[in-house]
Amino acid sequence: MTTTLGKWIETIKIGWSTHTAYRLNFFLQIIGPALVFFFVKYNLWSSIYGGDPNTVIGGYDFNSMINYHVWTLIVGLLAQGHMGVNMAMDIRYGRISAYLIYPINFWEYHSASFIAFELLQLMISLLTIGIIYSLGLVALPSFFQFMGAIGFCFVVSCFWFSIQYISGMLAFWLEETWMIRIMFGIISAFLSGAILPLELYPEWLVQSLEYSPFPYMTYYPVKIFMGENVNILKGLLIVVAWTSLTGFIASRLWKKGLKMYTAAGM
Amino acid sequence: MSFKQYKEVYSQFLAASISEETSFRANFILLIFLDLFFYASTIFTADFIYDHVSTIGPWGRDQLLFFISFMLVVDSIHMATVSTNFWLLGDNLKNGNLDFTFLKPISSIFIVFFRYIRPTAFLSFFVALGLMIFYGLKLNLPAISWSIIPILIVLASILKMLIEFCISTLMFWTTEGIGINFLRMQFQQLSRWPFFVYSPLPRRILMFIIPVLLIGSAPVSFIYSIQTWNLMAYLVIAIIVFYFLLKFLWKQAAIRYESASS
Numbered sequence: 001m002t003t004t005l006g007k008w009i010e011t012i013k014i015g016w017s018t019h020t021a022y023r024l025n026f027f028l029q030i031i032g033p034a035l036v037f038f039f040v041k042y043n044l045w046s047s048i049y050g051g052d053p054n055t056v057i058g059g060y061d062f063n064s065m066i067n068y069h070v071w072t073l074i075v076g077l078l079a080q081g082h083m084g085v086n087m088a089m090d091i092r093y094g095r096i097s098a099y100l101i102y103p104i105n106f107w108e109y110h111s112a113s114f115i116a117f118e119l120l121q122l123m124i125s126l127l128t129i130g131i132i133y134s135l136g137l138v139a140l141p142s143f144f145q146f147m148g149a150i151g152f153c154f155v156v157s158c159f160w161f162s163i164q165y166i167s168g169m170l171a172f173w174l175e176e177t178w179m180i181r182i183m184f185g186i187i188s189a190f191l192s193g194a195i196l197p198l199e200l201y202p203e204w205l206v207q208s209l210e211y212s213p214f215p216y217m218t219y220y221p222v223k224i225f226m227g228e229n230v231n232i233l234k235g236l237l238i239v240v241a242w243t244s245l246t247g248f249i250a251s252r253l254w255k256k257g258l259k260m261y262t263a264a265g266m
Numbered sequence: 267m268s269f270k271q272y273k274e275v276y277s278q279f280l281a282a283s284i285s286e287e288t289s290f291r292a293n294f295i296l297l298i299f300l301d302l303f304f305y306a307s308t309i310f311t312a313d314f315i316y317d318h319v320s321t322i323g324p325w326g327r328d329q330l331l332f333f334i335s336f337m338l339v340v341d342s343i344h345m346a347t348v349s350t351n352f353w354l355l356g357d358n359l360k361n362g363n364l365d366f367t368f369l370k371p372i373s374s375i376f377i378v379f380f381r382y383i384r385p386t387a388f389l390s391f392f393v394a395l396g397l398m399i400f401y402g403l404k405l406n407l408p409a410i411s412w413s414i415i416p417i418l419i420v421l422a423s424i425l426k427m428l429i430e431f432c433i434s435t436l437m438f439w440t441t442e443g444i445g446i447n448f449l450r451m452q453f454q455q456l457s458r459w460p461f462f463v464y465s466p467l468p469r470r471i472l473m474f475i476i477p478v479l480l481i482g483s484a485p486v487s488f489i490y491s492i493q494t495w496n497l498m499a500y501l502v503i504a505i506i507v508f509y510f511l512l513k514f515l516w517k518q519a520a521i522r523y524e525s526a527s528s
Contacts, residue, residue: 026445
């Protein structure tokens with residue numbers, strides 16, 4: 001038990017070092033896009049509201065709209081930042097052979113790397129919240145709601161990781177898998193409320209998404225951060241169900257893919 | 267080398283790229299879907315906003331959707347002709363493949379940025395073009411506007427390429443190329459909304475220092491009102507400035523380049 005835990009801790013440390021080795025790269029790849037996305041939305045909504053604090057669009061006045069997008073930035077960092085590009089590279093370049101002699105398997109290695117990434121993102125998010133709060137751009141919810149939202153984001157990040165894992169596994173069959181990751185990113189950004197609050201979407205579209213994972217990836221955790229009453233249990237159940245399903249699919253893909261795997265250079 | 271020889275080399279690049287891309291059919295189809303999803307999410311985002319507001323800045327729904335589809339046309343040209351090469355530059359710098367590029371009797375900028383072409387994006391180009399024509403017709407654009415649109419698309423594409431070539435050249439100074447590519451994509455993100463949505467300071471920076479806002483805003487504003495000719499003049503000046511900046515940066519980059527393979 002102690003040995004297993006030690007292996008995980010050491011691998012998480014390696015993952016941390018890998019993520020922080022090229023700091024500029026990490027900033028430009030992970031944090032930069034989230035900040036630019038927020039910057040564009042801030043300017044866009046400032047232009048739409050035109051400085052009128054009384055204008056209400058879809059139930060949002062200017063401050064609550066900016067509040068919504070600030071928390072979208074945080075949820076994006078916490079729950080949807082991880083990229084599974086290394087998994088696909090490991091498979092494509094035949095590097096999974098090396099895991100045969102590692103004391104930790106492919107799944108454990110990448111999961112530990114994901115945990116390291118999440119710890120790093122948690123630190124960055126807390127720092128960002130601190131800066132944004134001190135600028136007066138956002139109001140903090142109660143401690144329990146805040147912790148609940150962080151926990152919800154972690155569950156969503158597990159779902160996100162399982163999707164990244166599936167896209168990585170597809171490298172057994174496809175030459176390139178980046179387009180699947182990008183495609184899922186585009187669809188989820190659009191349908192999860194990361195670009196616009198779901199109140200601005202047509203009613204039929206919002207209703208049809210109720211049992212899909214999308215509203216729970218951004219809109220729900222943002223609403224928890226904003227201190228609004230949402231059905232957390234229902235959201236959690238749906239995300240956990242989707243994570244279990246995608247985890248099962250990833251495991252099946254791994255088994256099938258491994259059977260047809262030929263190690264490059266062996 | 268003469269223009270004719272460059273044309274022959276480019277046709278060989280194109281033939282090789284078509285052959286390579288069509289040999290992986292699943293990738294080919296996925297790339298088309300990727301573009302279509304991107305177009306749909308971009309158009310619907312603006313459309314949903316206009317369900318709740320009548321104007322954004324001075325523009326109504328069809329004016330903004332025409333701007334967005336104009337940018338999609340420019341994006342698709344960019345995707346088809348140069349986008350793949352930005353990602354390969356980072357790899358080539360790390361594994362020393364540029365040694366051969368610098369030795370060839372042809373412009374190294376040409377080989378580095380025009381070697382790989384993405385034929386699927388030519389298909390997406392027609393979808394984007396269809397959208398632009400659809401929204402242009404809704405705006406009842408006059409014949410003179412339609413006649414200058416091709417020239418404006420070419421100018422916008424040239425500026426977009428030159429800015430991104432300059433940004434990508436920074437990879438010679440960084441160890442990893444991925445971060446620079448993400449930086450480049452963030453500038454694309456900024457350029458996808460018209461200049462008037464930005465507050466004065468970022469607007470000035472993004473129009474006159476790193477002029478990504480001129481790519482779409484200058485031509486489309488010019489189509490709507492000839493009185494905004496000054497924006498088009500800035501666009502032409504930006505093309506000239508960034509052409510010389512690229513030449514300068516590339517020269518410095520070549521001096522700095524250390525072969526990873528030797």
